[in-house]
Amino acid sequence: MSGVDLEPLVVLTGAGISAESGIPTFRGDGGIWEQYRATDLATPASFKRDPDLVWRFYNWRREMVFNCNPNQAHKTLATIENQLSNFMLITQNIDGLHQAAGSRHVLELHGSIWRLRCSACNERWEDRRVPIPEGIPLCSACGSMGRPDVVWFGEALETNVLQSAYQAAAQAKLMLVIGTSAVVHPAAELPLVARSAGARLVEFNVEDTPLTPFVDAVLQGPATQQLEQWWERVRPPA
Numbered sequence: 001m002s003g004v005d006l007e008p009l010v011v012l013t014g015a016g017i018s019a020e021s022g023i024p025t026f027r028g029d030g031g032i033w034e035q036y037r038a039t040d041l042a043t044p045a046s047f048k049r050d051p052d053l054v055w056r057f058y059n060w061r062r063e064m065v066f067n068c069n070p071n072q073a074h075k076t077l078a079t080i081e082n083q084l085s086n087f088m089l090i091t092q093n094i095d096g097l098h099q100a101a102g103s104r105h106v107l108e109l110h111g112s113i114w115r116l117r118c119s120a121c122n123e124r125w126e127d128r129r130v131p132i133p134e135g136i137p138l139c140s141a142c143g144s145m146g147r148p149d150v151v152w153f154g155e156a157l158e159t160n161v162l163q164s165a166y167q168a169a170a171q172a173k174l175m176l177v178i179g180t181s182a183v184v185h186p187a188a189e190l191p192l193v194a195r196s197a198g199a200r201l202v203e204f205n206v207e208d209t210p211l212t213p214f215v216d217a218v219l220q221g222p223a224t225q226q227l228e229q230w231w232e233r234v235r236p237p238a
C-alpha cells in the first residue's frame with residue numbers, strides 16, 4: 001500500500017485499544033459491563049435514581065484510568081498523526097489515553113471521564129482529582145449535582161462532534177477500526193459511512209466483530225503489535 005493510499009486517514013478506536021494499558025473492556029471476559037449492567041449505571045435514569053452509585057462507579061473507573069498509561073498502540077497513532085497531513089482520530093473511549101500519548105486531532109464521541117458537567121445548567125469543567133473526595137461534586141455556578149461529561153445510553157452524542165466524525169468518515173481514503181466490538185451506535189455506523197464513500201477499511205481486533213465481513217483487511221492480534229507492524233509496512237519513506 002503506497003503512501004498515496006493512506007490519506008485522508010481516519011481511525012476509529014474502542015475500549016480494546018486501552019486493554020493493554022490495563023483498562024478492562026466492556027464486553028470481553030471480565031468486562032466492566034459483566035460486573036455492572038450498563039443499563040444499571042451508564043444511563044440518565046440510573047443517575048436520577050442513584051447518583052451516589054453512579055458516582056462510585058465513575059470514581060472507581062477514574063482511579064483505574066489514573067493508574068494506567070498509554071500503550072504502544074496509542075503511541076503509534078500519535079506517531080502516524082505527526083507523519084501525515086490529513087489524519088483524524090475518532091474514539092469511543094473516555095479515558096484520555098490518546099491525548100496522553102500525544103494525539104492532537106481527537107474526536108471523543110462519548111465524552112471524557114476527566115470532564116464533568118452540571119446536571120441542571122450548561123456549566124462544564126475539568127476535574128482530575130482521584131477520587132473526587134466529596135463523592136458527588138456540585139456545580140460552582142448553580143449548586144446542582146455534577147455528573148461525568150460522558151454520553152450515556154439513550155443520550156444523544158454532541159451534535160458537532162458527531163457531525164465532524166461523519167464528515168471525516170465520508171472523506172476518508174482509509175479507515176482503521178481498532179479495538180471495538182462495533183455494536184454501539186451511532187459510532188458503529190462510521191466505518192460503513194467511510195466504506196460507502198469509497199474508503200478501504202482495516203480492522204484491528206483479537207476476534208471477529210459484526211464489522212468483519214465488511215472490511216478489506218483484518219489484522220488479528222493485540223493492537224500494540226498489529227498496528228506497529230502495519231505502520232512499518234505502509235509508512236511513507238521519511
Ligand code: BV8
Pocket residue numbers: 013014015016017019020025026027028031042092093094110150151152153154155156157178179180181182183184185186204205206207209221222223224
Ligand atoms: C443514542 C460512555 C439516541 C459511558 C458509552 C441502533 C442499533 C442498535 C442500538 C442502538 C441504535 N441506536 C441507538 C442504540 C442504542 C445504544 C446502543 O448502541 N446500544 C447497543 C449496546 C445495542 N446507543 C445509544 O444509546 C447512544 N445514544 O443513540 O441516543 C438519541 C438520539 C437523539 C436524542 C436522544 C437520544 C449512546 C451510546 C454511547 C453510550 N456510552 N460509553 C462510559 O463509558 O461510561 S458506550 C461504551 O461502549 C463505551 O463508550 C465503549 O467505547 C462503547 C463501545 O464499546 P467498545 O469500545 O467497542 O468496547 P467493547 O468492550 O464492546 O469491545 C472491545 C473490543 O476490543 C472487542 O471487540 C475486543 O475483541 C477488542 N479487543 C480487546 N483487547 C484487544 C482488542 N482489540 C485489539 N487489541 C487488544 N489487545
Ligand code: ZN
Pocket residue numbers: 118119120121122123139140141142143144
Ligand atoms: Zn449548574
